[in-house]
Amino acid sequence: MSLVQAMFYLMAFVTVGSALVVAAGKNLVRSIFLFFVTLFGLAGLYVLALADFVAVTQIVIYVGGILVLILFAFMLSGKEALATAEQQKTKFISLHNLPAFILAALFLVVMLNVVFKADINNLPWIKTAIATKNVVPVNGTGINDIGVGLMTRYLLPFEVISVLLMIALVGAAHLSRKEPVEA
Amino acid sequence: MLVSVVLFCIGLFIIVSKKNAIQILIGIELMLNAAILNLVAFGKFDKTNNGGQVFALFAIVLAAATTAVALAIILNVYRRYKTIDPDKINQLKD
Numbered sequence: 521m522s523l524v525q526a527m528f529y530l531m532a533f534v535t536v537g538s539a540l541v542v543a544a545g546k547n548l549v550r551s552i553f554l555f556f557v558t559l560f561g562l563a564g565l566y567v568l569a570l571a572d573f574v575a576v577t578q579i580v581i582y583v584g585g586i587l588v589l590i591l592f593a594f595m596l597s598g599k600e601a602l603a604t605a606e607q608q609k610t611k612f613i614s615l616h617n618l619p620a621f622i623l624a625a626l627f628l629v630v631m632l633n634v635v636f637k638a639d640i641n642n643l644p645w646i647k648t649a650i651a652t653k654n655v656v657p658v659n660g661t662g663i664n665d666i667g668v669g670l671m672t673r674y675l676l677p678f679e680v681i682s683v684l685l686m687i688a689l690v691g692a693a694h695l696s697r698k699e700p701v702e703a
Numbered sequence: 704m705l706v707s708v709v710l711f712c713i714g715l716f717i718i719v720s721k722k723n724a725i726q727i728l729i730g731i732e733l734m735l736n737a738a739i740l741n742l743v744a745f746g747k748f749d750k751t752n753n754g755g756q757v758f759a760l761f762a763i764v765l766a767a768a769t770t771a772v773a774l775a776i777i778l779n780v781y782r783r784y785k786t787i788d789p790d791k792i793n794q795l796k797d
Contacts, residue, residue, distance in 0.1 A: 552729070562739075590729070685767075689768075695776055
């Protein structure tokens with residue numbers, strides 16, 4: 521087994537394992553911080569998929585932004601959140617969680633079936649990509665291509681998403697403002 | 704692919720089983736990340752256009768926007784109901 525494969529299995533194990541603990545844990549704070557570990561594992565997987573820029577973006581946005589937001593909301597909703605988290609004393613697979621578990625397991629079976637049927641290594645477009653040398657090289661970096669692509673080919677979605685971010689920011693600020701006192 | 708599938712199902716399980724809006728949000732993020740992982744993995748085979756990676760970037764930004772708005776809504780709901788258990792929030796207008 522090569523080093524890359526070993527790294528892949530390590531990252532995959534870290535990611536899936538910490539995600540499972542997030543699902544099973546009763547302590548909300550602990551599950552938030554384990555979600556942190558999951559995100560780092562995912563960033564490692566992106567690096568192994570030769571997408572270093574996406575990996576860095578993942579760390580900056582998710583770990584720096586979203587996780588802090590979640591922690592912030594958790595602190596603001598304070599004792600009540602802790603109380604409901606503590607109150608949930610059920611085991612991982614108990615009667616209360618059984619329908620959810622069955623649903624997730626059945627969905628897992630269906631998705632695994634699809635993945636194995638798809639026969640990933642023999643898809644025609646991937647074969648043509650490999651034949652025409654359209655694969656991201658291991659030694660080079662794709663950041664240059666991504667930057668040029670963002671400003672030329674993907675300019676319209678780029679602008680649209682900037683406007684959407686603006687709208688989301690204004691909307692979030694509007695939603696979380698203090699209600700004006702009724703006169 | 705397999706990792707992505709497993710992550711997606713864990714996210715689904717969290718969403719359905721948890722009784723806390725923040726935990727449900729974490730589940731949604733997990734499912735989004737599973738999808739992004741697939742995009743990135745297949746983006747490897749598209750060097751000239753970088754379709755997968757660019758789309759993954761857009762998806763991450765969208766997830767950030769979604770989370771910001773959702774957390775604002777959660778805080779608002781908490782201020783009004785003093786709880787963030789979605790089972791107990793049952794009125795549309797007071």
